[in-house]
Amino acid sequence: AELAMLELPSGDANDADVPRLDASGGTIAMDHLGPIVVNVDGTLARITNWEVLSQHEQDVARRRVAKRNAERLAVLKAAANET
Numbered sequence: 001a002e003l004a005m006l007e008l009p010s011g012d013a014n015d016a017d018v019p020r021l022d023a024s025g026g027t028i029a030m031d032h033l034g035p036i037v038v039n040v041d042g043t044l045a046r047i048t049n050w051e052v053l054s055q056h057e058q059d060v061a062r063r064r065v066a067k068r069n070a071e072r073l074a075v076l077k078a079a080a081n082e083t
Contacts, residue, residue, distance in 0.1 A: 017060070025062075026052045032049030032051075033050065034046050035047070035061070036069075037069065038076075039072070040072060042072075042076050047061060047065075
């Protein structure tokens with residue numbers, strides 16, 4: 001059986017709440033999604049329950065993730081330099 005192609009919902013092109021990506025290299029802030037976590041194998045992830053954490057919990061998580069990411073990136077870079 002042939003599968004139907006899923007389509008994105010149509011949106012209002014003038015909606016100011018919809019983030020726009022500038023093709024000339026601009027950036028979009030995605031801070032509301034929480035920090036990016038570097039896993040030990042170098043893959044990236046996010047904290048899935050970020051939006052339900054209190055501000056204090058988010059602050060603690062940011063500090064811990066930043067420290068752990070720095071440590072993991074150092075290990076990954078050292079391993080890459082050995083090869």
